[in-house]
Amino acid sequence: MPSTLTRMLAGDEATAALGAALAPLLSPGLSIHLCGPLGAGKTTLVRALLRALGERGRVRSPTFTLVEPYRAGGLELAHLDLYRFDGASEWVDAGFDEYLGGDTVSLIEWPERAAPLLPMPDLRIDIAVEGDARRATLVAHGARGDALLAALQARGTATEPPA
Numbered sequence: 088m089p090s091t092l093t094r095m096l097a098g099d100e101a102t103a104a105l106g107a108a109l110a111p112l113l114s115p116g117l118s119i120h121l122c123g124p125l126g127a128g129k130t131t132l133v134r135a136l137l138r139a140l141g142e143r144g145r146v147r148s149p150t151f152t153l154v155e156p157y158r159a160g161g162l163e164l165a166h167l168d169l170y171r172f173d174g175a176s177e178w179v180d181a182g183f184d185e186y187l188g189g190d191t192v193s194l195i196e197w198p199e200r201a202a203p204l205l206p207m208p209d210l211r212i213d214i215a216v217e218g219d220a221r222r223a224t225l226v227a228h229g230a231r232g233d234a235l236l237a238a239l240q241a242r243g244t245a246t247e248p249p250a
């Protein structure tokens with residue numbers, strides 16, 4: 088059974104804090120899927136993660152460019168947003184497989200748009216809108232994801248017990 092961690096995120100700062108907390112736990116090749124409706128806070132989380140890694144440039148949503156590459160904190164990262172995909176085959180057409188299976192850390196918004204072509208990520212972050220707040224559910228797949236969640240929990244502030 089995958090291990091799971093749930094956090095209530097009371098506002099932008101809490102979403103950003105979760106992103107920043109993930110930053111030091113990343114390692115080459117890790118893949119993270121970010122799921123949730125439009126405006127859930129996926130880009131907000133990734134922006135804070137990149138800032139925590141030391142990225143000083145503008146962190147734009149990849150809504151139109153589909154991918155924004157970064158080199159920060161000793162890592163290569165690719166921030167992808169597949170919302171505008173018409174079908175999973177666009178994943179192949181766009182050549183995005185190059186971001187998987189190597190050293191690049193992939194942070195993918197709207198991964199469901201490329202299902203079933205995308206492999207299971209190490210970590211899936213589901214963000215649900217609950218009134219003015221958000222609920223983040225982090226689901227680990229496999230040993231790397233488990234280790235990441237355990238480390239996050241060990242550092243954690245305001246961490247609820249695992250679901």
Ligand SMILES: Nc1ncnc2c1ncn2[C@@H]1O[C@H](COP(=O)(O)OP(=O)(O)OP(=O)(O)O)[C@@H](O)[C@H]1O
Binds near residue numbers: 098126132148221
């Ligand atoms: N925990 C939170 N509580 C309330 N509002 C939040 C929270 N986290 C982020 N927000 C706000 O929600 C919005 C999230 O926008 P963002 O672009 O990050 O969403 P997204 O999930 O990337 O959307 P899209 O699917 O369009 O890419 C921002 O206005 C942000 O300030």
Ligand SMILES: [Mg+2]
Binds near residue numbers: 130131168196
């Ligand atoms: Mg976004």
